[in-house]
Amino acid sequence: MNVDKLVDYKLQLAGLPLGNQEFDYVVDTEFFARMESSEIHSGLVNVAINVNNSQNCYTLDFSVTGDIQITCDRCLDEMTHHVDDSYRLTVRIGDNAADDADDVIVVPKDQREIDLAPFIYDTIALTIPIRHVHADGECNSDMEKRLRSLDADADADDNEFVKNDPRWDALRDLLDNK
Numbered sequence: 809m810n811v812d813k814l815v816d817y818k819l820q821l822a823g824l825p826l827g828n829q830e831f832d833y834v835v836d837t838e839f840f841a842r843m844e845s846s847e848i849h850s851g852l853v854n855v856a857i858n859v860n861n862s863q864n865c866y867t868l869d870f871s872v873t874g875d876i877q878i879t880c881d882r883c884l885d886e887m888t889h890h891v892d893d894s895y896r897l898t899v900r901i902g903d904n905a906a907d908d909a910d911d912v913i914v915v916p917k918d919q920r921e922i923d924l925a926p927f928i929y930d931t932i933a934l935t936i937p938i939r940h941v942h943a944d945g946e947c948n949s950d951m952e953k954r955l956r957s958l959d960a961d962a963d964a965d966d967n968e969f970v971k972n973d974p975r976w977d978a979l980r981d982l983l984d985n986k
Contacts, residue, residue, distance in 0.1 A: 818924065819831070821920045829861070830858055832857075833928065835855060846933075848877070849877040850877045851874060855928050857869065864900065864901040865898065870927065872895075881941050882947050887942050887946075896911060897913065899913045899914075899915055903916065
């Protein structure tokens with residue numbers, strides 16, 4: 809893949825006509841591979857961006873729809889996660905880039921372009937739930953058996969420890985006296 813491949817996601821603000829403009833992108837496995845520390849292995853996501861230009865202020869409405877491959881937290885196999893979300897970003901041209909807020913970006917007057925790649929990636933990545941697991945019955949059955957076996961072994965070890973520790977006997981006596 810060309811090192812400058814993500815240049816395709818740069819929006820030229822200079823010369824963009826007033827009013828609404830539509831931009832369509834398709835992000836795929838190569839896109840996710842280029843993003844640092846991506847938990848997304850692969851995918852195919854359609855991205856539509858509506859840009860409303862109103863004199864040095866641009867409103868970008870992102871809409872993402874598609875499927876990505878991520879790792880299941882339970883069985884560690886890949887799983888498909890459906891993406892369908894939107895996000896609004898306001899870009900202003902100005903001198904003070906320190907005024908950035910979560911949904912407002914200030915671009916210096918001499919930089920008349922913005923890289924959309926990180927915003928596209930974040931919009932997609934934020935759809936991933938904190939705990940991402942296969943639906944019931946879809947996890948790797950061999951891995952589930954191993955996990956249950958390890959969990960049973962750990963429970964047996966914990967119970968054996970509790971039975972043989974005199975400190976627990978003293979606590980049990982307190983409960984029995986109630």
